[in-house]
Every structure is written in C-alpha cells, then in structure tokens.
Amino acid sequence: MSLYIGLSQWSHPAWPGQLLSKGIKSTEHLLDYAQVFNCVEGNTSFYGVPDTQSLTRWAKQTPDDFRFTFKFPATVSHQGQLLDKVPEALSFIEALAPLSEKLGMLMLQLPASSGPEQLNGLAHLLSALPNNLQYGVEVRHSAFFAKGEAERMLNRLLIEHNANRIIMDSRPLFSCPATTPALAEAQHKKPQVPVHIISTGSAPVIRFIGHPEPDYNRRFWQAWLPRIQGWLDEGKSVYVFVHTADNQFAPILAAEIAGALQQPLPDFPGLAPSPQGHLF
Structure with missing residues (x-):
C-alpha cells in the first residue's frame, strides 16, 4: 500500500524560492523536488527517449522509494497502429534500464482519434510487454466514455492485463x-x-x-x-x-x-x- 503524489515536472521558472532552492543549477532541481514528492509524471519521454546519461543522473538524484512514471513516446501511442508497435515499445523499455528499479508506471496516452478499432492492437501490445512493470492507459475517444459495449470491452481488456485506466x-x-x-x-x-x-x-x-x-x-x-x-x-x-x-x-x-x-x-x-x- 503506497500513495504516490507528484507533479507533471520537477522544474518550473516559478518554483525557485518556493518548491526549489534559489541559486541551484537546473540539473539539480530534481534533488530538491525529490525531497518533497515521491513520484513524477515524466512527459519528456512522449517526445523522445531520454539519453542514458540523464537517466543515470536522475537515478542518483532520487531516493530508493521514488518512482518515475514515463509516457510511451508519441511514435508508439499516436502514430500508426498499436498492433505494429511492440518492437518500438520494448525498445523504449530497454532504454529506460538505468532507472529500472525506480519505474513506477509506464503510461500509454492515446489520442482522441484512437477508438474501439484499436482495442485488438492494445490487447496485443499489453500482452507483449514485460509483466514485471506496471502500465497505465489513458483514453480520450468518446466511445470509451459512453458506458456502452466499447467501454466495457476496454475495461475488461485492462482488467485482464492488470493495466490501470488513467x-x-x-x-x-x-x-x-x-x-x-x-x-x-x-x-x-x-x-x-x-x-x-x-x-x-x-x-x-x-x-x-x-x-x-x-x-x-x-x-x-x-x-x-x-x-x-x-x-x-x-x-x-x-x-x-x-x-x-x-x-x-x-x-x-x-x-x-x-x-x-x-x-x-x-x-x-x-x-x-x-x-x-x-x-x-
């Protein structure tokens, strides 16, 4: 049982003198952030995989119980069919190896255009992902909020794979x-x-x-x-x-x-x- 509470970033121009100490380098902001919050929503990975040097530094700057929740890159979630994205998703997870002990959840944020036609691909993708990690799926298509068969199918699929509906x-x-x-x-x-x-x-x-x-x-x-x-x-x-x-x-x-x-x-x-x- 754990409550993880955090923000969508660990640095902001308005935070020095508030959340963050004044005068510290931007590369050290995570040190201050992790003294207060025990997780962060890593949005940068949506646009590209962080480099190994950065991942290694972040691992050193955070306590053992800190958790990073990175988003799958947009090339997985927003481009093409989920059915074809297994190799790219696995490659992304492999690239996060320097933070493997601190990965709280990997989040698949699907666009509003991604509807029921993608459910088979989603099932295929979730089946292929390593089961030692937690996954979250965020949907935005209206069919998944209509309380009809599409939403029931989505929820059943997520329950089957122990994936969390964000x-x-x-x-x-x-x-x-x-x-x-x-x-x-x-x-x-x-x-x-x-x-x-x-x-x-x-x-x-x-x-x-x-x-x-x-x-x-x-x-x-x-x-x-x-x-x-x-x-x-x-x-x-x-x-x-x-x-x-x-x-x-x-x-x-x-x-x-x-x-x-x-x-x-x-x-x-x-x-x-x-x-x-x-x-x-």
Missing part, C-alpha cells in the same frame, strides 16, 4: 470562464472528458488538472479523498498527479491534497521551515 479529472479547469492567457491556453489544450471512476489494475492513477484559484479546486479534490483512501485500504497503490493551468501553483495544491489525506509533505526546500514544521 482517470483524467479536468473539471476544475473548466469550472469557470478563462480570465488569464494561461488559463485560456490550458482550457484549449487539456481534454474535457467525463470522469469515470474505476480501478482496472492494482495501481489507480488520477491526473488532477486544477484551476489556479484554490477555491475552484477544493470541492473537486475533496470528493476524491474517500475513494483514494478506500483503494489504499484495499492494498492498492495510488498515483495522484497534480497539474494547474500553468503549473505555477501545482506544488501548493498537491501539498494541500496530501495533507488532507493525512500524509503531509515535507517543507519545501525553497522555503524556510515554519516554527510548526508545516507549509501552511
């Missing part, structure tokens, strides 16, 4: 009109899909896309608390990845959620510890 909760982001350019851009880029709460594997994943204003988020993330605790009580691991429109305030939102789950985070390295030892 849950995207972008409701806070769309809960009010855009008032800033960052919020407008986020509403344009982020998917607005229904929240179907289901655990198809042993490690449920929630991607929570928050609003920059905390008051817009609270009622949405508070509703998750009993569900997350229930999964933990069942002996499952749970991954919670917190985003905000431009991610400037994502660390603070994640800390608030962790505290509500009775698993408060350490003080941010970029902030002087308060007398009570708490962030707020």
